[in-house]
Amino acid sequence: KAGVTQTPRYLIKTRGQQVTLSCSPISGHRSVSWYQQTPGQGLQFLFEYFSETQRNKGNFPGRFSGRQFSNSRSEMNVSTLELGDSALYLCASSRGEYQETQYFGPGTRLLVL
Amino acid sequence: AQTVTQSQPEMSVQEAETVTLSCTYDTSENNYYLFWYKQPPSRQMILVIRQEAYKQQNATENRFSVNFQKAAKSFSLKISDSQLGDTAMYFCAFMKHRGGSEKLVFGKGTKLTVNP
Numbered sequence: 001k002a003g004v005t006q007t008p009r010y011l012i013k014t015r016g017q018q019v020t021l022s023c024s025p026i027s028g029h030r031s032v033s034w035y036q037q038t039p040g041q042g043l044q045f046l047f048e049y050f051s052e053t054q055r056n057k058g059n060f061p062g063r064f065s066g067r068q069f070s071n072s073r074s075e076m077n078v079s080t081l082e083l084g085d086s087a088l089y090l091c092a093s094s095r096g097e098y099q100e101t102q103y104f105g106p107g108t109r110l111l112v113l
Numbered sequence: 114a115q116t117v118t119q120s121q122p123e124m125s126v127q128e129a130e131t132v133t134l135s136c137t138y139d140t141s142e143n144n145y146y147l148f149w150y151k152q153p154p155s156r157q158m159i160l161v162i163r164q165e166a167y168k169q170q171n172a173t174e175n176r177f178s179v180n181f182q183k184a185a186k187s188f189s190l191k192i193s194d195s196q197l198g199d200t201a202m203y204f205c206a207f208m209k210h211r212g213g214s215e216k217l218v219f220g221k222g223t224k225l226t227v228n229p
Binding site: 031033035042043044045048050055056058090092094096100101102103104105106107 | 148150156157159204215219222
């Protein structure tokens with residue numbers, strides 16, 4: 001089975017721009033979660049989608065949003081980028097039926113200049 | 114809110130030796146899951162081991178085993194016969210047992226270096 005894939009792998013943007021990151025889960029997985037990883041704050045939960053519905057949301061401003069498509073692929077969007085948004089964004093998938101183990105993708109490294 | 118604490122920011126071990134990474138957590142939940150994930154340099158996060166809180170038996174996975182002390186809210190990872198490929202950041206993580214949502218709460222991580 002193919003693992004979780006994320007595109008793009010690297011991204012450079014400037015302040016004020018917006019960005020969209022994509023995540024394709026493992027085949028058969030219906031839950032996709034997003035995490036932000038920074039040296040200062042560590043790994044923080046952004047949100048989780050299951051069957052196209054947001055089931056849980058972390059403590060991030062409204063500039064961070066996401067969605068999930070009928071094929072379980074997910075996108076997250078960050079609008080009006082700030083320098084502090086520079087981070088590794090990790091996507092994880094699971095079957096989502098009941099506290100299943102999450103499997104992570106390689107991440108998208110975003111640099112905001 | 115749940116918190117996970119890894120008190121050892123960095124550790125090192127000689128190849129073939131045994132090392133134990135510490136993790137403590139704080140929760141009012143009775144049922145939950147605990148995980149250890151490994152993140153090698155510039156590579157993706159991979160699951161090392163998973164423990165269900167309702168199971169008294171400690172989880173093992175080849176050279177990796179845990180010491181789960183529910184009353185003490187402690188969840189340490191023991192790596193036996195350390196290998197160079199074990200060099201990585203190790204994250205301890207917590208997940209509630211309640212259905213309908215999945216969210217991992219991570220510790221800050223322990224950077225493990227295995228020396229030849």
